[in-house]
Amino acid sequence: MTRISAKILAIDTATEACSAALWQDGRLLSRYEVAPRGHTDLILPMVAELLAESELTLNQLDAIAFGRGPGSFTGVRITLGVAQGLAFGADLPLLGVSNLQALAQGAYRVCRAESALAAIDARMGEIYVGGFALRNNDGASDGEGDGLMISTDLEQVLTPSDWLASTAGQGWTVGVGSGFVTYPELNARYGELCTALPYPEAQDLLPQALAMWQQGLGVAAAEAVPVYLRDKVTWQKLPGR
Known part of the structure; x- marks a missing residue:
């Protein structure tokens, strides 16, 4: 990625994988774990670890990127809900990435x-x-x-x-x-x-998110929307959900 001066947090729980990543003025930190049953327990501690390691607070970020879907209905909703909660509290724009x-x-x-x-x-x-x-x-x-x-x-x-x-x-x-x-x-x-990547990772949301941020394409937390692709969203869950 081009060295862009920005501080952007990225999170994703749309599939069986749970991940978070932080771009800090060219420095990239990330967390990733395949844990279909553990998204709600893992994602916020991942975020806290990245912020602590970077010696940043949420209010020092420029934006939050999130995996907007497609993926599991439950997983996409978790991502969006967490992203909105964090963005509301710190008054940050959201960047939705496919x-x-x-x-x-x-x-x-x-x-x-x-x-x-x-x-x-x-x-x-x-x-x-x-x-x-x-x-x-x-x-x-x-x-x-x-x-x-x-x-x-x-x-x-x-x-x-x-x-x-x-x-x-x-x-x-x-x-x-x-x-x-x-x-x-x-x-x-x-x-x-590319067998090493069965699931999307939050760090790979960041190139698109940085491009969107440079173009001023962030939206307010209340305006962020998921993308399901299906006309009728299925409630069938991932294993263990």
Whole structure:
């Protein structure tokens, strides 16, 4: 990431993973744990640890980024509720970042992917899916990027068979996310899978959040909204919830 002078906290609980990260004027700290049953117990202590390690208070931050979805209904609601609570108390703007974009950003960070299809297991025999490519400094998306993965098509929810029957996915070189773990039939479309990243991580919300913050795109806590993709939100829970 470009060295940007800002202090931004990022949190995410939208999938089985719970994570928090802090950007402090170019210094990155993060916490990450896969714990489907423990999000509500883990996220605030993670935040407290990051602030203590950075010797910062909430009021010294510039903004809070959160994983806005898609993901588990319960998990997305936890993320939004915690982010709103923290932002209200410190009068901070919120920056909502797609969890699919964060997965693609992670694929660039870990696997050096210049384009990626991100797929999250949506339960009920479906996947949340979106394609991303590395952005050029002039705003284009064809590989010579500035480190930011940007969307190249509409994020959607559909069955793996419907996706395979479509022409989608043929332009992306790397697959990333739990959708590829749950539905291995998707893997045949890719020469490479970024297997180190089954779930989005809060640190990968930060590149997009920093770009949004520089553009003044933060919103008041009361105006932040989740993105579920499904027309009818399912109440089916992750294991243990």
